[in-house]
Amino acid sequence: MTRSRVGRVGGAAGERAATAWEELVATARRTVADGLVVGTSGNVSVRVGDTVLVTPSGVPYDRLAPDDMTGVDLDGRQVLGTLVPTSELPMHLAVYRADTGARAVVHTHAVHATAVSLLVPELPPVHYMTAALGGPVRVAPYAAYGSDELARAMLDALTGRTGCLLQNHGTVTYGTSLDQAYDRTAQLEWMCRLWLTASSVPGRSPSLLTETQLAEVTERLRGYGQRTDERDGS
Numbered sequence: 001m002t003r004s005r006v007g008r009v010g011g012a013a014g015e016r017a018a019t020a021w022e023e024l025v026a027t028a029r030r031t032v033a034d035g036l037v038v039g040t041s042g043n044v045s046v047r048v049g050d051t052v053l054v055t056p057s058g059v060p061y062d063r064l065a066p067d068d069m070t071g072v073d074l075d076g077r078q079v080l081g082t083l084v085p086t087s088e089l090p091m092h093l094a095v096y097r098a099d100t101g102a103r104a105v106v107h108t109h110a111v112h113a114t115a116v117s118l119l120v121p122e123l124p125p126v127h128y129m130t131a132a133l134g135g136p137v138r139v140a141p142y143a144a145y146g147s148d149e150l151a152r153a154m155l156d157a158l159t160g161r162t163g164c165l166l167q168n169h170g171t172v173t174y175g176t177s178l179d180q181a182y183d184r185t186a187q188l189e190w191m192c193r194l195w196l197t198a199s200s201v202p203g204r205s206p207s208l209l210t211e212t213q214l215a216e217v218t219e220r221l222r223g224y225g226q227r228t229d230e231r232d233g234s
């Protein structure tokens, strides 16, 4: 990534970008405050038009200021800022370039979710919130961080889903807003914690929801989504 390009957006577009950046920084700080990441790991992005604002690489979120706005186009060319974008840019861009309708992506190393990624190829459907993520959450096979291979594996695992786990690595969720993407991460981490807790009881295996039970919830959530967010096409 180039460090020399410094873009400035003026007018209404500039205001939209500034507000989105503020929300992005708040969301990134929340991942740390809520214990979903440690230090500068994990990353967050939000799409404004054809620009993707992303957290820069290696800068603690509590130090990010309005002037640190970092943005790339959908091909990954830096169009805003001088800080180097997150090394996980290929994953973020893959989500936006695919026909997902995503406006925001959250990637964390949440401990329970990452623990589940070491154990199974798919999180068993232990709770009806599984349906809110599109169905049982898959684990993308391991690939090195920041690689195109990881981005491809993630996209496969996201088919028909709004979240997935990355084997021996963490979580990825997207949504039509930063709040929605963040909430999906929190729900995913909570479900992973739930499954780990229940499955750690000796001599017992957790009961799971059936496909019919999940389909019923999917129907209900669909109605709910239309009332709260008309742009939700996922």
Ligand SMILES: [Zn+2]
Pocket (backbone or CB within 6 Å): 041, 042, 088, 107, 108, 109, 145, 169, 170
């Ligand atoms: Zn990561």
